[in-house]
Amino acid sequence: MPKTKLIEDQRAFSSTADALFFLVLISIATVILMPSIMAERQYDAAAYTATQDFDKHLLSSLLNSNVDDFEYEITPLAITGITIPENALINDPINTMFGRQQHHRTFADMIAEDMVLTLAMNGNGTTRYINPIAQEHKEKTSDAIASYLDTRIGGRYDYHLQANWEPVEDYPLKNSISVGITPPYDAIRQSSRITLPLNTRTSRDELFVNINDSMLEELHNSSNTTKFSAYHEAFNNTIEEASTSTAELITDIVFPSDYLRSLIRQDITQSTETVFISNPHDDKEDPEMLIAEYILNYSMKTIYGSSSMPAELNNSIISIIEKEIIERNQQNIATHLHNDIDQKINETVSQMVNSTNISTTKELRDVQVDEIYRKVNNGYVDITLSIW
Incomplete structure (x- = not known):
């Protein structure tokens, strides 16, 4: 038994020595390789920084x-x-x-x-x-x-x-x-x-008109039912204002009413000037006017699902079409905004109704109106x- 124990002790001593020797080798290898490892990391960091700088300069x-x-x-x-x-x-x-x-x-x-x-x-x-x-x-x-x-x-x-x-x-x-x-x-x-x-932009100040400080101060001591109804109506009107101004912006882009009116004036002038010298059988319309009519027909039928345009353009018809496009855009945008933020508005209104501090009420109003503004102020x- 003592002999066996001695052998086990020797094995244990040998294993410990091997482990220590292995750790010494690792330490030596680390000392030797560390400069290379650190240099490689520095090279990678430098390359990354250089790429960042190049990308920034390139853009x-x-x-x-x-x-x-x-x-x-x-x-x-x-x-x-x-x-x-x-x-x-x-x-x-x-x-x-x-x-x-x-x-x-x-x-x-x-x-x-x-x-x-x-x-x-x-x-x-x-x-x-x-x-x-x-x-x-x-x-x-x-x-x-x-x-x-x-x-x-x-x-x-x-x-x-x-x-x-x-x-x-x-x-x-x-x-x-x-x-x-x-x-x-x-x-x-x-x-x-x-x-x-862009020729027009949604105004942040205009969005606060329907729910301004004076309104909040007048309603502050009213019943919760009155405040709940008034706040909801005010935020709905704010969405209507935001969607209307944005619809006008979009319509200004897709429906060049001023350009079309200038074409009509030009067409009338040319017709007057050439009435005595033109071929009576030549009833072809100006190509630029044909293109304008094509675009409007495309927009009204394909984009807005409306009936096609009348055969002849005039200033009155242009105004009617412009108004219809604005209304369709406004309705679609308002529906989109309501679907997107009505739940948040309900939460805000509840907090405003329960607020006993007018400053807190105004802050809640500001946050909600600014959220509406951000959604339509992408210029x-x-x-x-x-x-x-």
């Missing part, structure tokens, strides 16, 4: 750089019912009429313009452009962006640029540009915003550039 450079030549065609000739042989001499003036060429515009301007020109309704897996003759603008814009990025990056990185605009948050009417392949989750990303060239484009 800024893209948005502020000029495009020497940017050409696109605003309409297919089929819209006008005109068929022209490919090599016909008349092609040059036709291209002059319907082609658009821009010089020395920045990419930021081009992207902003594309967001407005190619606005579309998305739903049920389909995309319906509001302006059917401007689809080529998006293709040419994407090509110009890709060409610039390919030149600047020179194959060192893969890239993806995404630009998005929603006039109303989560509303089906929206627009986007996507250039490049889908980025991985760990891609380097830089983001920026550009302002859109900018979010742009993200990813490289990896």
Whole structure:
């Protein structure tokens, strides 16, 4: 027995010595390899930082750089019912009429313009452009962006640029540009915003008119039933105001009423000037007017599901159509906002009714109105550039 115990003790001593020796080897290896490990991590960190800096500079450079030549065609000739042989001499003036060429515009301007020109309704897996003759603008814009990025990056990185605009948050009417392949989750990303060239914007101050401080102070000591009803009505009116102003903004984009009125004036003037020299059998309408009528028919029937336009345009009809488009947009946007935030409004109203402090009531009102305002105040484009 003692001998066996001695052998076990020797084995234990041997195992302990082996373990200690192994730890010594690890320590020596760590001391030797640590500089290399630390250097590799430093290289990785430096490379990551350099990529970040490059991405940031690249996005800024893209948005502020000029495009020497940017050409696109605003309409297919089929819209006008005109068929022209490919090599016909008349092609040059036709291209002059319907082609658009821009010089020395920045990419930021081009992207902003594309967001407005190619606005579309998305739903049920389909995309319906509001302006059917401007689809080529998006293709040419994407090509110009890709060409610039390919030149600047020179194959060192893969890239993806995404630009998005929603006039109303989560509303089906929206627009986007996507250039490049889908980025991985760990891609380097830089983001920026550009302002859109919009003629009208929703005013925050106007949204507070229906539920202003004076109203809250007058209702503060009223019954809960009175306050509950008044607050709900005020927030509903605020949604109506927000949806109306946004509908006017969208209609201003999709329905160029001033341009159409100018076409009518021009058409009347030309008809008057040529009445004594025109061919009595020549009743063809001006191609530009035909295109305008096509766009309006498309918008009224395809986008808004309305009846087609009358055979002849005049200022009165333009005003009627403009009003109808505003009303349809307003109804759709109001319904969308109600579906999105009615539950939150109910919670806010309950808190306001139970509040005994007028300052707290006003703060609750401010938060809710600002939430409505944020949903309809998207007058900018979010742009993200990813490289990896």
